Amino acid sequence: MTDETPPEDNAVVDEKREALLAGLSESLGEDLVESYLRPHEDLWLRVRSESWQDSIRTAKSAGFEYFGFLSAIDWEIAPEGRYEDTEFDGGLEEEDEEPVEIDSSTGYGGGGSRFQLLVQLYSLSQQIGLILKTDVGEDMTIDTIRDIFAGADWHERETHEMFGVFFRGHPTLQPLYLPTEFEGHPLRKDFPLLARQVKPWPGVVDIEEIPEHLEAQLEAEVMAAFEANGGAS
Amino acid sequence: MPQLPGLIKGLGVTAKTAGRTLFPKRGWKTLIPAPQKGAVTVQYPHEKEAPPERARGVIALHEENCTACMLCSRSCPDWCIYIEGHKVKAPPRREGGKPRTVNMLDRFDIDYALCMYCGICVEVCPFDALFWTPEYEYSEPRIADLLHDKDRLGEWMDTVPDFLDYEPGSEQKVRKVPR
Amino acid sequence: MTATSDREQMAYISSQAADARVNVELDTGDMTLNIGPQHPATHGTLRIACQLDGEQVVVAEPIMGYMHRGYEKLCEVRTYPQCTTLINRIDWLGSFANEVPFILAAERLMEVEAPPRAQWIRTILFELSRVANLALFLGDMGVQIGALTPVFFAFRDRERVLNQIEEVTGGRFHPNFDRIGGLKDDIPKGWIEETHSVMVKMRTFCDEMEDLLVGNEIFQARCRGVGVIPPEVALSYGLSGANLRASGVDWDLRRDANPGLAWDQVDWRVWTHPDGDSFARYWVRLQETREATRIVDQLLDGIPSGPIMAKVPRIIKVPAGEAYLSTENPLGEMGYYIVSKGDLGPFRVKIRTPSFNNISIVPWVMKGVYVPDVITILGSLYFILGDIDR
């Protein structure tokens, strides 16, 4: 268990969440892998995927009885990006043209797998939110938590069809949004976005330059007209 | 089961509204029915509602200001602005200067069949070439006709209203529409 | 007959039908009734497959996805300013309120804060969109259970609020007005006064609704005791907004988790109702609409002067990190979980919409109710299709 302290440069101390973190790391024990705290904002806990159900149950008994949402993150970098010309960064002025650096780490609380599951819970009495994360292993299977939070039912179905995560013990893991014959998992990063693939980006067109062999000639023409006009453009 | 007051109150509300719609005038004129005045609806083809000045109806292009910088086209979330241009030589600004290279706009199309009316293009334009106007009557029977070229977009320029003054306490400066 | 005994009876019927068939001696078999996807009560394209025993629902299973637009995926290929265009269209009746949590989450990652004037105007527009949104609910609930007139009143008076929103933002439905670091523009002259008068009219509208529906015995007979959701069930399904508060849970993100908007500057209260039935949900929303007009009135008088935009770079790059931020939208808790990798656009956006959770309770709450009650419950849960399907 590695318990990370808040970044040193952030001098703000969030006592409420610190206390919560201490309490939860005690009750979670071995199951807590890593944690991250943004003072006065949120608390992230990463738990072992084997004890996913138990961790949620622990959190619920610690007062986190309001179910926010359940979803997943695919940490792979999308091959096509935004389907735009990658050199363009939306800027006009020169000084803005620093290349975009893409951070390849896996977010708060770290992670060791491509897919991560996250659940957001609230404790109404303590007025505090909590985000629990877990890695989804190669077999893409994890225990369902719909018995603990009934609302997770649909969220798990959605995560299943969008990311292809299987929830062990979920009785109706049918697609929620997609037609039954749909193939693929749309929210995975390698799933292509057809609407952007079929149409070229209009921003890729650039202004037509003056052909070099004509440049001198055109310049002369313009200057001649300028002088004939008496210097007024 | 039903007790009278709630039910009768409800009847009162509808009757009152009917009265207000049919007899909106005050004083002795109350007796003259004037539903045209009392109704809140606008009889569209006969009378037209004036949208607020800031309403995002259609985008107007002030062509003289456009430098074909492509910024609007690139920041459009729908990829619905098509710009083509070429560079030309222009006379210098001052006596004795060198000839400048400027962008000449060949094509500026906005496909209103795709446009989501978000206004990002108008906002990013650094040269005040794009403006919103509240005009809304430009529907077409054919979807292809919704592609407005630069002449059509230029015609909308006449309908651009002046920018509004701000409430006291604002530090914004009122911009001017180039005419 | 008192409302309480009616309620008890309904609870009895519900428990009966949930466990056993009603027609024991005359097993007529179930009939499947598809409510939707094109049905006036589903205002949009929600489909509810009901197994009926006579007119009593045995199983109700919502089937959706008819309007799924994949906004989470689309946001991944867009820059942050471009995303707000999409986000407007999630809950299309209270669009401005949708933008706020997204922008606030991005601001949190960038560690910028909008100037106070921008925060106040944000709050005003937020509450205005709440009034516009809930006003339509107040009327629409009437039409769901057969009263024609309230919905016209709602459209009539909501239009005034939308006009006020349009006068500031330029868009009736899709304002796209919120920017990272502040707002697109300031409010025009004369707007404050106009909005005050509109708020007066909206309060009159609320009074009319009170007379027309809340006080109406038929309305009460239809709504009281129908679709009762106990607080612990509401919590475990993640119900939010008025649906949660109508179950007696005193939880409002505006008060309990204010992300820096001006709600703590004014005097208002959170309304709850202990019953948890359809009537309670209507009543709470009615009170909330009134409360929102009061919040707007107070905020309008105290807008601080100053700039409306913080210093942000011209090209917005959000530093790497994760943030979840939610606000109390008209429909309930709407939140955005943004994962950023330091790019121009978000790496992943999870949109937590209120209607999705609110509707997920339908199979639970609709066991054993009559077909007309299906409509009442759907109406009182109040969902927007774009908000479910995203």
Added chain:
Amino acid sequence: MTTLLALPYWQETGIKLGLALAIIPTTSLILVYLFLFKMMAFMQSRLGPNDTGPYGTLQLIAEAIKFLQKEDIHPAQADRRVFRMAPVVVLASTFLLYVVLPAGPDAVVQNLDTGVFYAMAVSSISVLGILMAGWSSANKYALLGGLRAAGQLIAYELPLILAVMGVVIQAETLNLQGIVEAQATGEIFGFGGIGNPFILTQFLAFLIFMIAAQAELTQTPFDMPVAETELVGGFHIEYTGFRFLLFFMAEFGTAFAFAALASVMFLGGWWIPGFDVDDNILNVLGPGVMLGKILLIAFFIFWVRFTYPRLREDQLQKFAWKVLIPLALVNIVLTGIFKVVF
């Protein structure tokens, strides 16, 4: 009674038949335009149809033409013969109602001695048509609507008849003309200036009659068979074009007929205070008076319709059997006692 015109039997019959045929489209037109189009619009701060003809008066004719142009669709699974017959049955019931409605001393198609009985009987034929429509459409919504309609119309037929019983006892006749006469010649505490409209002595019966009529006409708050937002139109969900038009006309034609019945039985019908009951001039003025009274009653019917939400089916049945019928019975008993005592 003297006759207005001494015409051969066949000519008289011809005129009456023509009038009766014309009356359903005309009356439904009047009601739809005045109440559905205009009054509802005003109650909702709107203008209503305004473009077709002066003040939109020709709107309904335009609508009718539109309906006639529409394709006549039968659902594939429908029982075609029953499906086609249903609107005709409903309309026939309305049509038959008009036979006994008096508009003057002689202005009546057929002055039946059992007029009230006949009116109640033919008005319930429409249930049959609605049930036929609901069943034959092969649509679950239509079926639910049809069955609801059957249950509801039968439940409300009873209070309707029982409410009328009070009037019949007081007037001592089943003849509608006789009821008008009884009201015209009646006295209130010795004052006969305005006769004795039964609304005064039979107010409870009037209320019950109006509530039951509201249910018979499937108007809100008793419109579950139609219930746009749950059953999407109920029994007539599958009907298009002129078949739907027939249902539509029948709905408003029946509303007119029930308003007429109410005004005959409770408001004194065509009689004008100060005239003799069999004054010939009443054949000319009577219809006008009747129309005024009918519109007044129709106004209340539609006012309620545009204001209230609808009840649930079980609540409606409960209301009929537990409230209306006992009240109507009490009314009969009270009327009987008063009749015997005074």
